[in-house]
Amino acid sequence: MRSAKDFFAPLAVGAPSPLREVPARPARMIHFFDPSNPKMAAKVPDMVGTVDVLLGNLEDAVKAENKEAARQGLVDVAQATDLGEHTQLWTRVNALDSPWCLDDLTTLVTEIGEKLDVVMVPKVQGPEDIHYVDRLLAQLEARAGLTRPVLVHAILETARGVANVEAIAGASPRMQGISLGPADLAADRRMKTTRVGGGHPGYLVRQDPEDGDVHGDRPTYQQDLWHYTIARMVDACAMHGIFPYYGPFGDIADVVACEDQFRNAFLLGCVGTWTLHPAQISIAKKVFSPSAEDVAHARRVQEAMGDGTGAVMLDGKMEDDASLKQCLVVLELADRLAA
Numbered sequence: 001m002r003s004a005k006d007f008f009a010p011l012a013v014g015a016p017s018p019l020r021e022v023p024a025r026p027a028r029m030i031h032f033f034d035p036s037n038p039k040m041a042a043k044v045p046d047m048v049g050t051v052d053v054l055l056g057n058l059e060d061a062v063k064a065e066n067k068e069a070a071r072q073g074l075v076d077v078a079q080a081t082d083l084g085e086h087t088q089l090w091t092r093v094n095a096l097d098s099p100w101c102l103d104d105l106t107t108l109v110t111e112i113g114e115k116l117d118v119v120m121v122p123k124v125q126g127p128e129d130i131h132y133v134d135r136l137l138a139q140l141e142a143r144a145g146l147t148r149p150v151l152v153h154a155i156l157e158t159a160r161g162v163a164n165v166e167a168i169a170g171a172s173p174r175m176q177g178i179s180l181g182p183a184d185l186a187a188d189r190r191m192k193t194t195r196v197g198g199g200h201p202g203y204l205v206r207q208d209p210e211d212g213d214v215h216g217d218r219p220t221y222q223q224d225l226w227h228y229t230i231a232r233m234v235d236a237c238a239m240h241g242i243f244p245y246y247g248p249f250g251d252i253a254d255v256v257a258c259e260d261q262f263r264n265a266f267l268l269g270c271v272g273t274w275t276l277h278p279a280q281i282s283i284a285k286k287v288f289s290p291s292a293e294d295v296a297h298a299r300r301v302q303e304a305m306g307d308g309t310g311a312v313m314l315d316g317k318m319e320d321d322a323s324l325k326q327c328l329v330v331l332e333l334a335d336r337l338a339a
Protein backbone atom coordinates (compact mmCIF):
# COMPACT_ATOMS: atom_id res chain seq x y z
CA MET A 1 0.00 0.00 0.00
CA ARG A 2 1.40 3.42 -0.89
CA SER A 3 1.69 5.64 2.15
CA ALA A 4 1.76 9.36 2.66
CA LYS A 5 5.42 9.08 3.67
CA ASP A 6 6.46 7.63 0.30
CA PHE A 7 4.60 10.29 -1.57
CA PHE A 8 5.75 13.24 0.46
CA ALA A 9 9.38 12.41 1.13
CA PRO A 10 10.68 14.62 -1.71
CA LEU A 11 8.41 17.52 -0.77
CA ALA A 12 9.18 17.37 2.93
CA VAL A 13 12.93 17.11 2.44
CA GLY A 14 13.14 19.85 -0.20
CA ALA A 15 16.56 21.09 -1.28
CA PRO A 16 19.44 18.83 -0.24
CA SER A 17 20.69 21.02 2.57
CA PRO A 18 21.44 20.32 6.23
CA LEU A 19 19.03 23.15 7.05
CA ARG A 20 16.19 20.98 5.86
CA GLU A 21 16.84 18.59 8.71
CA VAL A 22 15.27 21.20 10.96
CA PRO A 23 11.72 20.01 11.56
CA ALA A 24 9.50 22.57 9.87
CA ARG A 25 6.09 21.70 11.21
CA PRO A 26 3.13 23.31 9.46
CA ALA A 27 1.41 25.72 11.82
CA ARG A 28 -2.32 26.21 11.58
CA MET A 29 -2.26 29.55 13.33
CA ILE A 30 0.48 32.12 13.70
CA HIS A 31 -0.82 34.09 16.66
CA PHE A 32 0.32 37.70 16.76
CA PHE A 33 1.05 39.62 19.95
CA ASP A 34 2.55 43.04 20.58
CA PRO A 35 5.52 42.64 22.94
CA SER A 36 5.50 46.40 23.67
CA ASN A 37 2.11 45.96 25.33
CA PRO A 38 2.76 44.58 28.84
CA LYS A 39 -0.82 43.28 29.16
CA MET A 40 -0.48 41.24 25.96
CA ALA A 41 3.02 40.04 26.81
CA ALA A 42 1.80 38.88 30.23
CA LYS A 43 -0.71 36.54 28.56
CA VAL A 44 1.95 34.77 26.48
CA PRO A 45 2.88 32.02 29.00
CA ASP A 46 -0.79 30.99 29.24
CA MET A 47 -1.02 30.65 25.47
CA VAL A 48 1.83 28.14 25.23
CA GLY A 49 0.36 24.82 24.08
CA THR A 50 -2.88 26.42 22.88
CA VAL A 51 -1.46 27.81 19.62
CA ASP A 52 0.99 26.40 17.09
CA VAL A 53 2.97 29.63 16.80
CA LEU A 54 3.35 32.69 19.03
CA LEU A 55 4.67 35.61 16.98
CA GLY A 56 6.08 38.71 18.63
CA ASN A 57 5.25 41.45 16.16
CA LEU A 58 7.73 44.31 15.84
CA GLU A 59 6.49 45.78 12.54
CA ASP A 60 3.24 47.50 11.53
CA ALA A 61 0.73 48.03 14.36
CA VAL A 62 3.61 48.83 16.74
CA LYS A 63 4.06 52.60 17.06
CA ALA A 64 7.45 54.01 15.99
CA GLU A 65 8.11 55.24 19.52
CA ASN A 66 7.56 51.69 20.86
CA LYS A 67 9.87 49.79 18.48
CA GLU A 68 12.69 49.38 21.01
CA ALA A 69 10.25 48.47 23.78
CA ALA A 70 8.69 45.81 21.54
CA ARG A 71 12.09 44.30 20.72
CA GLN A 72 13.12 44.22 24.38
CA GLY A 73 9.67 42.98 25.42
CA LEU A 74 10.07 40.01 23.07
CA VAL A 75 13.52 39.22 24.48
CA ASP A 76 12.13 39.36 28.03
CA VAL A 77 9.07 37.22 27.33
CA ALA A 78 11.11 34.62 25.39
CA GLN A 79 13.72 34.36 28.15
CA ALA A 80 11.05 33.96 30.81
CA THR A 81 8.84 31.46 29.00
CA ASP A 82 9.20 27.73 28.49
CA LEU A 83 7.64 27.21 25.06
CA GLY A 84 7.32 23.44 25.40
CA GLU A 85 7.18 21.04 22.47
CA HIS A 86 4.13 22.27 20.62
CA THR A 87 4.41 26.03 20.34
CA GLN A 88 6.97 27.68 18.11
CA LEU A 89 8.32 31.20 18.67
CA TRP A 90 8.41 33.50 15.65
CA THR A 91 8.93 37.19 15.20
CA ARG A 92 7.94 39.66 12.49
CA VAL A 93 10.86 42.08 12.18
CA ASN A 94 10.62 45.54 10.71
CA ALA A 95 11.05 45.99 6.96
CA LEU A 96 14.52 45.82 5.47
CA ASP A 97 14.44 49.51 4.49
CA SER A 98 13.38 50.66 7.98
CA PRO A 99 15.78 52.03 10.62
CA TRP A 100 14.95 49.11 12.97
CA CYS A 101 15.46 45.86 11.05
CA LEU A 102 19.21 45.47 11.58
CA ASP A 103 18.87 45.93 15.35
CA ASP A 104 15.84 43.61 15.40
CA LEU A 105 17.80 40.76 13.83
CA THR A 106 21.01 41.42 15.74
CA THR A 107 19.35 41.64 19.14
CA LEU A 108 16.94 38.76 18.71
CA VAL A 109 19.41 36.22 17.30
CA THR A 110 22.00 37.19 19.89
CA GLU A 111 19.67 37.20 22.89
CA ILE A 112 17.06 34.55 22.11
CA GLY A 113 18.37 32.84 18.95
CA GLU A 114 18.18 29.37 20.51
CA LYS A 115 14.43 29.82 21.10
CA LEU A 116 13.56 31.62 17.87
CA ASP A 117 12.17 29.28 15.20
CA VAL A 118 11.29 31.62 12.37
CA VAL A 119 11.84 35.26 11.36
CA MET A 120 8.98 36.67 9.29
CA VAL A 121 10.27 39.29 6.86
CA PRO A 122 7.71 41.85 5.65
CA LYS A 123 7.43 43.54 2.25
CA VAL A 124 9.80 41.12 0.53
CA GLN A 125 10.41 42.36 -3.02
CA GLY A 126 12.61 39.65 -4.46
CA PRO A 127 15.16 36.89 -3.72
CA GLU A 128 17.81 39.52 -2.95
CA ASP A 129 15.95 40.45 0.24
CA ILE A 130 16.01 36.83 1.39
CA HIS A 131 19.71 36.48 0.46
CA TYR A 132 20.50 39.50 2.65
CA VAL A 133 18.60 38.11 5.64
CA ASP A 134 20.10 34.65 5.08
CA ARG A 135 23.69 35.92 5.16
CA LEU A 136 23.07 38.16 8.12
CA LEU A 137 21.45 35.31 10.06
CA ALA A 138 24.41 33.05 9.22
CA GLN A 139 26.84 35.58 10.71
CA LEU A 140 24.73 36.19 13.80
CA GLU A 141 24.19 32.47 14.38
CA ALA A 142 27.90 31.77 14.05
CA ARG A 143 28.74 34.56 16.50
CA ALA A 144 26.13 33.33 18.99
CA GLY A 145 27.29 29.71 18.59
CA LEU A 146 23.84 28.51 17.57
CA THR A 147 23.61 25.00 16.20
CA ARG A 148 20.03 25.22 14.93
CA PRO A 149 19.36 27.66 12.08
CA VAL A 150 16.64 30.28 12.32
CA LEU A 151 14.21 29.81 9.41
CA VAL A 152 12.75 32.60 7.25
CA HIS A 153 9.15 33.35 6.27
CA ALA A 154 8.34 36.03 3.67
CA ILE A 155 5.21 38.17 3.49
CA LEU A 156 3.88 38.68 -0.03
CA GLU A 157 2.65 42.23 0.11
CA THR A 158 4.01 44.15 -2.85
CA ALA A 159 3.28 43.84 -6.55
CA ARG A 160 6.98 43.23 -7.13
CA GLY A 161 7.00 40.51 -4.51
CA VAL A 162 4.11 38.76 -6.25
CA ALA A 163 5.92 39.02 -9.60
CA ASN A 164 8.98 37.39 -7.97
CA VAL A 165 7.19 34.87 -5.78
CA GLU A 166 8.78 31.74 -7.29
CA ALA A 167 12.29 33.17 -6.85
CA ILE A 168 11.48 34.24 -3.28
CA ALA A 169 10.20 30.78 -2.37
CA GLY A 170 13.44 29.20 -3.63
CA ALA A 171 15.84 31.91 -2.46
CA SER A 172 17.30 30.01 0.51
CA PRO A 173 17.11 26.60 2.17
CA ARG A 174 16.03 28.59 5.24
CA MET A 175 12.70 29.41 3.60
CA GLN A 176 9.92 28.01 5.80
CA GLY A 177 6.94 29.58 4.04
CA ILE A 178 5.16 32.62 2.63
CA SER A 179 2.07 34.50 3.85
CA LEU A 180 -0.30 36.70 1.94
CA GLY A 181 -0.20 40.30 3.22
CA PRO A 182 -3.48 41.56 1.78
CA ALA A 183 -3.53 45.03 3.36
CA ASP A 184 -0.15 46.23 2.15
CA LEU A 185 -0.57 44.38 -1.12
CA ALA A 186 -3.90 46.13 -1.79
CA ALA A 187 -2.25 49.51 -1.21
CA ASP A 188 0.81 48.68 -3.32
CA ARG A 189 -1.38 47.50 -6.19
CA ARG A 190 -3.63 50.55 -5.84
CA MET A 191 -6.67 48.40 -5.24
CA LYS A 192 -9.64 50.46 -3.96
CA THR A 193 -10.33 48.52 -0.78
CA THR A 194 -9.81 49.80 2.77
CA ARG A 195 -9.83 46.50 4.67
CA VAL A 196 -7.34 44.06 6.19
CA GLY A 197 -7.97 40.84 4.28
CA GLY A 198 -11.30 39.27 3.45
CA GLY A 199 -13.70 40.02 0.63
CA HIS A 200 -15.56 43.11 -0.53
CA PRO A 201 -19.30 43.38 -1.28
CA GLY A 202 -18.56 45.45 -4.40
CA TYR A 203 -16.39 42.73 -5.97
CA LEU A 204 -19.12 40.60 -7.49
CA VAL A 205 -20.67 39.06 -10.57
CA ARG A 206 -24.34 39.47 -11.38
CA GLN A 207 -26.49 36.79 -12.95
CA ASP A 208 -27.54 37.48 -16.55
CA PRO A 209 -31.10 38.87 -17.03
CA GLU A 210 -33.54 36.08 -17.85
CA ASP A 211 -36.10 38.18 -19.69
CA GLY A 212 -33.92 40.91 -21.15
CA ASP A 213 -34.72 43.24 -18.22
CA VAL A 214 -31.26 44.52 -17.38
CA HIS A 215 -32.66 46.63 -14.52
CA GLY A 216 -34.60 43.85 -12.78
CA ASP A 217 -33.61 42.09 -9.59
CA ARG A 218 -30.81 39.63 -10.33
CA PRO A 219 -28.80 37.65 -7.82
CA THR A 220 -25.20 38.68 -7.24
CA TYR A 221 -22.31 36.53 -6.09
CA GLN A 222 -19.37 37.96 -4.20
CA GLN A 223 -16.02 36.95 -5.67
CA ASP A 224 -12.77 36.26 -3.84
CA LEU A 225 -10.38 39.20 -4.17
CA TRP A 226 -7.39 37.07 -3.19
CA HIS A 227 -7.82 34.00 -5.34
CA TYR A 228 -5.17 34.87 -7.91
CA THR A 229 -2.47 35.80 -5.42
CA ILE A 230 -3.09 32.84 -3.11
CA ALA A 231 -3.04 30.42 -6.06
CA ARG A 232 0.28 31.87 -7.30
CA MET A 233 1.75 31.75 -3.81
CA VAL A 234 0.61 28.14 -3.30
CA ASP A 235 2.20 27.04 -6.60
CA ALA A 236 5.48 28.77 -5.74
CA CYS A 237 5.53 27.18 -2.27
CA ALA A 238 4.65 23.70 -3.57
CA MET A 239 7.37 23.97 -6.19
CA HIS A 240 9.97 24.65 -3.47
CA GLY A 241 8.58 22.42 -0.70
CA ILE A 242 7.69 25.24 1.72
CA PHE A 243 4.40 26.21 3.41
CA PRO A 244 1.85 28.76 2.13
CA TYR A 245 -0.34 30.75 4.57
CA TYR A 246 -3.27 33.10 4.47
CA GLY A 247 -2.47 36.34 6.33
CA PRO A 248 -4.51 38.67 8.53
CA PHE A 249 -8.30 38.92 8.64
CA GLY A 250 -8.97 42.27 10.29
CA ASP A 251 -12.73 42.20 10.89
CA ILE A 252 -12.51 40.39 14.21
CA ALA A 253 -16.28 40.50 14.83
CA ASP A 254 -17.13 38.81 11.50
CA VAL A 255 -16.29 35.24 12.44
CA VAL A 256 -18.40 33.84 9.59
CA ALA A 257 -16.52 35.65 6.81
CA CYS A 258 -13.26 34.88 8.62
CA GLU A 259 -13.99 31.16 8.55
CA ASP A 260 -15.01 31.33 4.87
CA GLN A 261 -11.83 33.17 3.93
CA PHE A 262 -9.64 30.75 5.90
CA ARG A 263 -11.42 27.75 4.33
CA ASN A 264 -10.95 29.05 0.79
CA ALA A 265 -7.24 29.38 1.52
CA PHE A 266 -7.11 25.87 3.05
CA LEU A 267 -8.87 24.32 0.04
CA LEU A 268 -6.47 26.10 -2.31
CA GLY A 269 -3.46 24.62 -0.49
CA CYS A 270 -2.58 26.91 2.43
CA VAL A 271 -1.58 25.17 5.67
CA GLY A 272 -2.47 27.96 8.09
CA THR A 273 -3.19 31.60 8.73
CA TRP A 274 -2.44 34.49 11.05
CA THR A 275 -4.66 34.99 14.06
CA LEU A 276 -4.93 38.52 15.41
CA HIS A 277 -7.41 37.87 18.22
CA PRO A 278 -8.13 34.86 20.46
CA ALA A 279 -11.53 34.51 18.74
CA GLN A 280 -9.76 33.51 15.52
CA ILE A 281 -7.67 30.73 17.08
CA SER A 282 -10.41 28.10 17.27
CA ILE A 283 -11.55 29.01 13.75
CA ALA A 284 -8.03 28.45 12.41
CA LYS A 285 -7.65 25.19 14.32
CA LYS A 286 -10.92 23.86 12.92
CA VAL A 287 -10.39 25.00 9.33
CA PHE A 288 -6.73 24.02 8.93
CA SER A 289 -7.03 20.55 10.48
CA PRO A 290 -8.45 17.90 8.13
CA SER A 291 -11.89 16.83 9.38
CA ALA A 292 -12.41 13.30 10.79
CA GLU A 293 -14.70 12.58 7.80
CA ASP A 294 -12.06 13.67 5.28
CA VAL A 295 -9.42 11.54 7.01
CA ALA A 296 -11.76 8.51 7.13
CA HIS A 297 -12.59 8.91 3.44
CA ALA A 298 -8.91 9.29 2.54
CA ARG A 299 -8.09 6.07 4.42
CA ARG A 300 -10.88 4.21 2.59
CA VAL A 301 -9.50 5.32 -0.77
CA GLN A 302 -5.95 4.43 0.31
CA GLU A 303 -7.05 0.91 1.30
CA ALA A 304 -9.19 0.40 -1.80
CA MET A 305 -6.36 1.52 -4.09
CA GLY A 306 -3.93 -1.16 -2.85
CA ASP A 307 -0.60 -0.61 -4.60
CA GLY A 308 -1.78 2.85 -5.72
CA THR A 309 -2.28 2.07 -9.41
CA GLY A 310 -5.38 1.45 -11.49
CA ALA A 311 -8.88 2.60 -10.66
CA VAL A 312 -11.69 1.54 -8.28
CA MET A 313 -15.32 2.60 -7.82
CA LEU A 314 -16.31 3.83 -4.32
CA ASP A 315 -19.86 5.09 -3.65
CA GLY A 316 -20.40 5.52 -7.40
CA LYS A 317 -17.27 7.63 -7.86
CA MET A 318 -14.11 6.72 -9.69
CA GLU A 319 -10.90 6.79 -7.66
CA ASP A 320 -7.51 6.45 -9.30
CA ASP A 321 -3.82 7.28 -8.82
CA ALA A 322 -4.54 11.03 -8.84
CA SER A 323 -7.42 10.96 -6.37
CA LEU A 324 -5.26 8.74 -4.13
CA LYS A 325 -2.55 11.42 -4.23
CA GLN A 326 -5.08 14.00 -3.04
CA CYS A 327 -6.10 11.66 -0.21
CA LEU A 328 -2.44 11.26 0.75
CA VAL A 329 -2.19 15.04 1.10
CA VAL A 330 -4.98 14.89 3.69
CA LEU A 331 -3.41 11.92 5.50
CA GLU A 332 0.05 13.45 5.50
CA LEU A 333 -1.29 16.63 7.05
CA ALA A 334 -3.27 14.67 9.66
CA ASP A 335 -0.11 12.68 10.54
CA ARG A 336 2.02 15.80 10.84
CA LEU A 337 -0.51 17.52 13.07
CA ALA A 338 -0.79 14.43 15.27
CA ALA A 339 3.02 14.14 15.62
Ligand code: GLV
Nearest residue numbers: 157181182183184
Ligand atom coordinates in the same frame (compact mmCIF):
# COMPACT_ATOMS: atom_id res chain seq x y z
C1 GLV B 1 0.02 42.29 6.53
O1 GLV B 1 1.06 42.66 6.95
C2 GLV B 1 -0.72 42.98 5.52
O2 GLV B 1 -0.20 44.01 5.06
O3 GLV B 1 -1.81 42.51 5.17
Ligand code: MG
Nearest residue numbers: 060157181184
Ligand atom coordinates in the same frame (compact mmCIF):
# COMPACT_ATOMS: atom_id res chain seq x y z
MG1 MG C 1 1.76 44.40 5.95
